[in-house]
Amino acid sequence: MTEFRDDDAGSEALRSLAERQRARLRGPQPGFEDRVMARMREARAPKRAPLLWIMSPSAVRVRPVWIPLAAAALLVVWLAGSRYGARSGSGAAPAAAAVAAVPGARSDTVYVRFEFVAPGVQDVRLAGDFTGWRPDKVALERQAGNVWVATVPLAVGEHRYQFVVDGKWLPDPRAQAVDDEFGGHNSVIVIGPNGQVRS
Amino acid sequence: MKRLLMVSVLCLLPAALAGQQRAATDFRAELIARGVSAEFAGSAAVIADSAAAKGLPARPILDKAVEGWGKQVAAARIIVTLRELSARLERTRGELSSSGAQNVDGETLAAAAQARFRGIHADNVSRIVAVQAPRASVIAGLQVAGALAGQGLDQGTSARLVVESLRRGRTVAQMLDLPAAARALAAAGASTTQVGQQLLQGLDAGVTVTGRGQVGVTVPPVLPPGLPIKP
Numbered sequence: 001m002t003e004f005r006d007d008d009a010g011s012e013a014l015r016s017l018a019e020r021q022r023a024r025l026r027g028p029q030p031g032f033e034d035r036v037m038a039r040m041r042e043a044r045a046p047k048r049a050p051l052l053w054i055m056s057p058s059a060v061r062v063r064p065v066w067i068p069l070a071a072a073a074l075l076v077v078w079l080a081g082s083r084y085g086a087r088s089g090s091g092a093a094p095a096a097a098a099v100a101a102v103p104g105a106r107s108d109t110v111y112v113r114f115e116f117v118a119p120g121v122q123d124v125r126l127a128g129d130f131t132g133w134r135p136d137k138v139a140l141e142r143q144a145g146n147v148w149v150a151t152v153p154l155a156v157g158e159h160r161y162q163f164v165v166d167g168k169w170l171p172d173p174r175a176q177a178v179d180d181e182f183g184g185h186n187s188v189i190v191i192g193p194n195g196q197v198r199s
Numbered sequence: 200m201k202r203l204l205m206v207s208v209l210c211l212l213p214a215a216l217a218g219q220q221r222a223a224t225d226f227r228a229e230l231i232a233r234g235v236s237a238e239f240a241g242s243a244a245v246i247a248d249s250a251a252a253k254g255l256p257a258r259p260i261l262d263k264a265v266e267g268w269g270k271q272v273a274a275a276r277i278i279v280t281l282r283e284l285s286a287r288l289e290r291t292r293g294e295l296s297s298s299g300a301q302n303v304d305g306e307t308l309a310a311a312a313q314a315r316f317r318g319i320h321a322d323n324v325s326r327i328v329a330v331q332a333p334r335a336s337v338i339a340g341l342q343v344a345g346a347l348a349g350q351g352l353d354q355g356t357s358a359r360l361v362v363e364s365l366r367r368g369r370t371v372a373q374m375l376d377l378p379a380a381a382r383a384l385a386a387a388g389a390s391t392t393q394v395g396q397q398l399l400q401g402l403d404a405g406v407t408v409t410g411r412g413q414v415g416v417t418v419p420p421v422l423p424p425g426l427p428i429k430p
Contacts, residue, residue, distance in 0.1 A: 178349060181263070190342065192373075
């Protein structure tokens with residue numbers, strides 16, 4: 001409680017009080033906000049390790065519109081990965097992929113008769129890109145005159161093969177041979193839709 | 200906002216990594232399914248994956264790995280061959296790119312690399328690829344050029360035959376008959392130079408020289424009985 005007296009000192013006290021009230025009504029002194037903000041910037045927030053941040057429960061405010069967008073982004077990334085894999089050759093069935101046929105002509109199949117003349121052998125097999133280079137898929141049958149024969153359906157296009165004679169890999173002596181890059185030679189057959197073509 | 204971004208990255212990163220990882224895993228799984236041992240499949244899949252990451256076709260690398268394994272070639276030797284094949288594919292892509300053929304698809308690139316391996320010069324391979332023709336025809340053309348060169352025709356003549364065939368709108372079937380025609384002409388006594396000239400003259404005259412009925416055997420219209428193929 002302020003006591004008011006009708007003298008100079010009282011007037012002075014009254015003025016001082018009025019001044020304080022006016023200052024309070026004017027708000028903080030100029031530059032007050034800047035000083036506070038500067039202090040806050042100086043005071044660094046306590047650091048938390050990233051792992052702790054991930055592990056500690058915290059509320060994340062997300063606008064609902066982000067949820068379908070995030071889901072769409074996730075789907076796009078996943079599909080991109082799938083397409084990358086498929087483009088790189090993982091999507092095709094192994095058996096079909098093993099045949100280096102011409103695209104657009106894969107539905108065309110030509111029956112090709114393979115012959116190998118080999119006297120005094122016990123077993124002749126055929127292995128090529130059309131068998132996945134497995135010699136256990138096509139066994140040739142012995143016919144008269146030591147002629148071993150097999151007829152195989154092949155897709156139109158270029159194929160490579162070898163005969164496996166008693167376990168030994170040999171190129172077809174009647175066909176064109178190309179370096180197989182493993183120190184041997186593959187026989188090459190180019191098949192047109194009109195029939196067998198040995199090249 | 201910062202937190203939202205971090206959450207998004209954390210969510211999307213595993214999916215992206217899974218997509219990348221899946222290719223290598225799939226290559227390995229495919230090789231195993233095709234009869235390759237798990238250990239070798241892992242080594243070969245790394246090379247195929249590396250090629251795929253560079254945008255090169257992995258299919259020829261996988262096929263070569265299966266071929267080497269089927270022939271019981273030493274694993275170390277197969278790996279060397281696979282690396283060389285990958286390098287050849289990359290080199291061929293560079294050659295095609297420098298000649299103006301950008302964004303060549305994997306199958307065309309594989310056929311182009313194979314044609315190069317069989318002696319067709321880089322500029323001739325580029326000429327074949329550059330022809331405005333259906334992709335299947337171009338791939339067949341690259342195979343046929345290599346086959347003709349393998350039969351002894353000059354590589355330039357082989358490439359010219361293919362380019363002219365493509366420009367004249369020859370079908371894939373007609374393209375694939377060229378090696379048979381060349382063989383038939385050679386069997387009739389023509390030299391490799393004459394074979395090339397006659398095939399080119401046939402193209403200029405608008406006729407297709409085919410080898411049907413002259414080489415090979417009669418093709419049965421239906422599956423012959425006793426076909427010795429295991430299911």
